[in-house]
Amino acid sequence: MTARRHPIRILVPTVLLAACSSSNPPPAPPAAPAANVATTTPAVVPHPPRSPLAAPAVPAAQPDIDTMFPHLAERFDAADTDHDGYLSREEAAAAAPLMARNFDAVDTDHDGRLSREEIRAFLARRYAQHPADDAPAGDAGGSAH
Numbered sequence: 001m002t003a004r005r006h007p008i009r010i011l012v013p014t015v016l017l018a019a020c021s022s023s024n025p026p027p028a029p030p031a032a033p034a035a036n037v038a039t040t041t042p043a044v045v046p047h048p049p050r051s052p053l054a055a056p057a058v059p060a061a062q063p064d065i066d067t068m069f070p071h072l073a074e075r076f077d078a079a080d081t082d083h084d085g086y087l088s089r090e091e092a093a094a095a096a097p098l099m100a101r102n103f104d105a106v107d108t109d110h111d112g113r114l115s116r117e118e119i120r121a122f123l124a125r126r127y128a129q130h131p132a133d134d135a136p137a138g139d140a141g142g143s144a145h
Contacts, residue, residue: 065120068127076116086113 065072079087079095092114093100099114099122106114106122 065123065127069123072120072123073116076119086115087119088113 075096076087079091081091081094082088087096087099089100089103089112092103099106099119102122103114104110106118108118108121
């Protein structure tokens with residue numbers, strides 16, 4: 001008795017064989033890019049959405065130290081007893097208590113003396129951080145603080 005082969009058993013290998021030996025050639029590898037052509041697109045990074053409650057990106061106005069402390073130059077000159085244009089730690093301790101207490105913070109170039117510019121910058125930073133607390137009381141030397 002001869003065994004009958006099932007048509008599916010014959011059909012599946014035939015279809016697979018035909019698919020593997022199709023006349024369509026494999027896809028060609030991508031061509032090499034030209035010498036001066038960018039191969040990648042720059043990534044686009046979206047900006048995060050701004051909150052409607054966020055403060056506008058406007059820099060804060062710098063306080064006018066000369067207006068706020070009209071006697072700053074006079075007080076500096078009075079405290080500068082050796083008239084070298086700087087306040088030493090001793091001169092600050094004797095005439096400007098606020099500068100003496102904050103000497104290291106005021107002395108931004110760490111040369112052991114305070115220049116007029118360092119004092120003005122310190123007062124501007126201090127006022128910008130705490131405008132209500134540092135309203136001038138006529139004493140830039142800081143006996144009130």
